[in-house]
Amino acid sequence: MNDPQIVAMIQDALASVAPNRKADFAAIKLDQTIESLGLDSIATMEMVGAIEDKVSSTFPDEELAKVQTLGDLAKLIRSAGA
Amino acid sequence: MLPKFLTVAQAIAEVGRYYPEHDMVFQDLAGKETAFTFVELERETAVRATALFDLGLAKGDRFGMVVIEPEDFVLTFLAALRSGIVPVPLYPPMSFASLDAYHERTAKVLASAEARVVFASTRLQNVLWSLVDAVPSLERLLPIESLRGLTTRGTLPAIAPSDVAFLQYTSGSTADPKGVVVTQGSLIANAKGIIGESLHLDPEKNEKGIHWLPLYHDMGLIGFVIAPLVNGCGSVHLPTMRFIKKPSIWMDAMHRHRGTATFAPNFAYALAMKRVTPEDLAGWDLSCLRVLGCGAEPIHPETMRQFADLFATHSKLPRNAIMPAYGMAEATLAIALKRCDDMMRTVIVDAETFQQTGTVSDPVEDRPASEYVSCGAPFSGHEVSAFDEQGNLLPEGREGELWHRGPSVAAGYFRNPTATAEAFRADGWLRTGDLGFVLDREVFVTGRLKDLIILNGRNVHPQAVEWEIADLDGVRKGNVVAFSVPGESSEQLVVVLETRDGADSDAVTVAVKAKVQKELAITVADVVCLGAGDLPKTSSGKLQRRKTRQQYLEGALGAEGSRTFGATASRVTLARHVAKSLWSRAKAAVL
Known part of the structure; x- marks a missing residue:
């Protein structure tokens, strides 16, 4: 999966979690932090769940705990074989 | 027929004699399920209790639990x-x-509890190691998994109803953590009220509860x-x-396990509705689900009605399953619950009269109305009443602080006499800190x-938020107020602050x-x-959180008032809109 494909996957997940903020997520970049997305902790985990569904995998909690940026999340997505 | 257990310890030891095949099922993070029958549960908890003594812990000592997997958590908790x-x-x-x-x-909580082990x-483990240095009483950090697969079983001590069962730490500020002392007796009293008087779960029919609530919180742990x-x-x-x-x-678990009862905060019902697919709905038969409890945060009747409509239409959910609940750790768990076969009841009042006089009155056409949800009556042997600020008992239909009295009330805060004296009155009344009224003996929480x-x-705790912001660049130190306002399915956090001259807002x-x-x-x-x-x-310079919140909601904050109106206008309009539609609903008597 290349970067634009992963960005699109994250955007899809974000849109499903916060449909009314779709415009905010149009220009997300892999080097930005998760917290800069402005999601609360529940919505953040919802987004992760939506991505896990897409790649049919469960990310280990200890790996998730280390995720700071969307790029870190991209690495997890790739390691799931996507 | 079960005997009346006097303690939870006795219940764990003996319940397997009456229902040997009933079980607790634990799902792990990967979705795999493991069942422990009540007979196996008796054995496993006895072995783990023995292991706790073998570590040198004695009756009355405290230990912390930071455990993710429900199986390890519950088995160890019950062993304790x-x-x-x-x-x-x-x-x-x-x-x-x-x-x-x-x-x-x-660290503050563990120090307050004077815990010896975590x-x-x-x-x-590697994230928590530094706690051992930070907490003077703490001797060891141990992996919970070390309690698995043991076999030695020793003699266990006699446990009395007055013995402390566990400490439930609440939202108290970081500086002053408050650990509610829950006794074996208050657990039994509350459990009897919840199941016997409200949910009516019948062991003869193998009725059961299913949930995903955090186990470090009273609703999951006790409920x-x-x-x-x-x-x-x-x-x-x-x-x-x-x-x-x-x-x-x-x-899905409710459907597969034929669950009878579940509980969750309001936001979870909104979340479940948002994510559900038509295939899910069509595939589930929820006719078994008699109790859909809602508590732990303000209940939005509209969310619950939508949930009942959707799942009744597609998944055979009984419409009267919705059960608004009111409780708090200081009352062990539940204070009031709807009775299980009734429909959810709400009252609609004239909003202005209620706000200004705290009196329930019928709504008036074309004026804003507010809807409040009944959480049912208190359990037998328990009382709930509203009191004014001077401590006078208010009649039904008048808003005041809700006070609660009865055998479910906990034994105070652990080694915190000041906080205990404030909330737990000598005459037995617990001051809940919640506002509400009582109508036809039923409890309505309003704020x-x-x-x-x-x-x-x-x-x-608002201070926890305010402290994080107090020292930020551009903020006038300490001039920060945090509070919540009603949001779509939960509350929303708002921060109001004063900036330094020349700071970029x-x-x-x-x-x-x-x-x-972060x-x-x-x-x-x-x-x-x-x-x-x-x-x-205030005149002494103290920040006024409630007044700030009120001004925020009215769009009246700041020197010019109207300049903050942009942020709140939509919310105010929404509130008016909701009030209007409530009025139409009341008129059409479709409630």
Whole structure:
């Protein structure tokens, strides 16, 4: 999966979690932090769940705990074989 | 027929004689389920209790638990209840949040409890090690997994109803943690009220509770570990994080296990509705689900009605399953619950009269109305009444602070006489800090006297937010107020602050949101930047949180008032809209 494909996957997940903020997520970049997305902790985990569904995998909690940026999340997505 | 157990310890030891095949089922993070029959549960908890003594812990000693997997958590917690060693459940660190604030809070709680040992999931060990240095009483950090697979079983001590069962730490501020002392007797009294008088779970029909609630919180721990067990009923425990990631596991488990009862905060019902697919709905038969409890945060009747409509139409959910609930850790868990076969009841009142006089009166055409949800009557042997600020009992239909009295009231806060004296009165009344009224003996909660913020069922002390922001660049030190306002399915956090001369409000707003997100994993919905001296203060210069909130909701904050109106206008309009539609509904009598 290349970067634009992963960005699109994250955007899809974000849109499903916060449909009314779709415009905010149009220009997300892999080097930005998760917290800069402005999601609360529940919505953040919802987004992760939506991505896990897409790649049919469960990310280990200890790996998730280390995720700071969307790029870190991209690495997890790739390691799931996507 | 079950005997009347006097303690939870006795219930765990003996319930297997009456219902040997009933069980507790634990789902792990991967979705795999393991069942323990009540006979196996008796054996496993006795072995684990023996192991706790073998570690040198004695009856009355405290130990912390930071455990992710429901199986390890519940087996160890119940073992402690049989041993008289006192567990202190703690929440695990959250993903994507800074560990500093977590460490500070956890260390304060462990120090307050004077815990000697902490059991934690192996994968959390390296994150928690520094606690041993930070907490003077703490001798050891042990992996919870070390209690698995043991076989030695020793003699367990006698446990009395007055013995401390566990400490439930509440939202108290970081500086002053408050650990509710829950006794074996108050657990039994509350469990009897919940199951016997309200839910009516029948062990003869193998009725059972299923939930994904965090086990370090009273609603999951008492509502689904203790209450079904002491009444002979089975339970299924799903990991909280699995539900958040994949909400469909909740109703899916209800369907597969033929669940009878479940509970969750309001936001979870909105989340489950948002994520459900037509295939899910068509595939589930929820005709078994008699109790759909809603509590731990303000209940939006509209969310619950929508949920009942959707799942009744497609998945055979009984429409009267919705059960609004009111409770708090200081009352062990439940204070009032709807009776299980009734429909959810609400009252609609004239909003202005209620706000200004605190009196319930019929709505008036073309004027705003407010709707309040009944949480049912208190259990037998318990009382709930509203009191005014001078401590005078108010008649029915008048808003005041709700006070609660009866055998479920806990024994105070652990080694905190000041906080105990404030909440637990000598005459037996517990001051709940919640505002509400009583009508036809039923309890209606309308707001809070205390400034507690509840976000997605999680209690947040406003000071915790304010402290994070106090020292930010551009903020006038200490001139920060945090509070919550009603949001779509939960509450929303608002921060109002004064900026220094020349500070860039946009930059301060971004910094505030980032800091709170990072340290507390909470999203700030709105930041309002005011000039020096614009925050409402008392004559002695103390910040006034409630007045600030009121002005925010009215769009009247700051020197010019109207300049903050943009942020609140939509909410005010929405409130008017809701009030109008409520009025139409009342008129059409479709409630």
